[in-house]
Amino acid sequence: MRVLTFMMMMILALSSRSAYAAADLGLPKILKQGGLYVGKIEPNEKVFWKGKELKLSKEGYFTFGLNWREKGEIQFKYVDKKGYAKFPKFKVSPVKYNVQIINGLPKKFISPPKEALIRIKKDGKLVRLSRKINSDLLGFTQKFIWPVRGRISGRFGGHRILNGKEMRPHTGFDIAAPKGTKIIAPISGRVTMAADLYYTGNTIVIDHGHGVSTVYCHLDTAVVKVGDTVMQGVKIGTVGSTGRATGPHLHWGMNWFGVRLNPELMLP
Numbered sequence: 024m025r026v027l028t029f030m031m032m033m034i035l036a037l038s039s040r041s042a043y044a045a046a047d048l049g050l051p052k053i054l055k056q057g058g059l060y061v062g063k064i065e066p067n068e069k070v071f072w073k074g075k076e077l078k079l080s081k082e083g084y085f086t087f088g089l090n091w092r093e094k095g096e097i098q099f100k101y102v103d104k105k106g107y108a109k110f111p112k113f114k115v116s117p118v119k120y121n122v123q124i125i126n127g128l129p130k131k132f133i134s135p136p137k138e139a140l141i142r143i144k145k146d147g148k149l150v151r152l153s154r155k156i157n158s159d160l161l162g163f164t165q166k167f168i169w170p171v172r173g174r175i176s177g178r179f180g181g182h183r184i185l186n187g188k189e190m191r192p193h194t195g196f197d198i199a200a201p202k203g204t205k206i207i208a209p210i211s212g213r214v215t216m217a218a219d220l221y222y223t224g225n226t227i228v229i230d231h232g233h234g235v236s237t238v239y240c241h242l243d244t245a246v247v248k249v250g251d252t253v254m255q256g257v258k259i260g261t262v263g264s265t266g267r268a269t270g271p272h273l274h275w276g277m278n279w280f281g282v283r284l285n286p287e288l289m290l291p
């Protein structure tokens with residue numbers, strides 16, 4: 024009798040655990056604003072968010088990013104391999120953002136001259152296009168490494184006051200390092216944009232698959248070109264201060280399609 028009870032308890036424990044494992048989608052219980060997340064389900068299952076089916080790799084990986092101001096709870100629709108739907112919910116925890124005050128920027132970067140506006144518009148379009156790519160690459164499933172080591176000189180989401188004028192929040196993570204310091208790819212991917220842009224200077228965008236991309240700005244030199252495959256850890260360029268920068272640093276950004284994410288949350 025005792026053995027039987029024990030066995031029943033084990034079966035119960037195991038079955039409830041597997042039910043839980045399926046509904047958690049391989050995600051942490053609490054998600055952070057501005058975070059990039061990678062979940063895993065069975066390859067023949069489905070997951071939807073905000074009415075859209077998320078791209079699933081043949082291994083069952085999917086990814087999504089949370090807006091830096093996402094609040095409360097988010098809910099997915101998860102359809103298991105038998106066709107049953109579940110609606111798992113996840114809490115979103117807020118992140119504290121600070122104010123960033125920068126003075127001494129050249130005037131042309133605060134109120135750009137008329138002739139620069141066309142270029143700025145063209146630059147924006149180029150970057151936006153690169154962020155629409157929805158490739159099958161799986162770099163996003165890797166653990167990030169720092170693209171460059173140095174002093175953190177600006178955090179993501181900081182509300183900014185440039186030369187006394189209130190600007191849009193900072194959408195990247197700034198690492199200050201001497202000019203010429205090597206920058207490496209923090210995860211593997213493919214270069215989808217490499218150009219000299221008005222605000223961000225020499226800029227590279229890397230696609231990591233499923234809408235995840237990263238951007239590297241103000242480079243002194245870029246050593247990769249569009250179409251290049253970059254493995255995690257390989258050199259992509261060097262730190263500089265091209266574009267709107269007061270000193271040599273890497274402005275590092277991360278996106279899930281058009282959603283700007285906080286790269287700092289990915290760092291070890």
Ligand SMILES: [Zn+2]
Pocket residue numbers: 177193195196197273274275
């Ligand atoms: Zn920056």
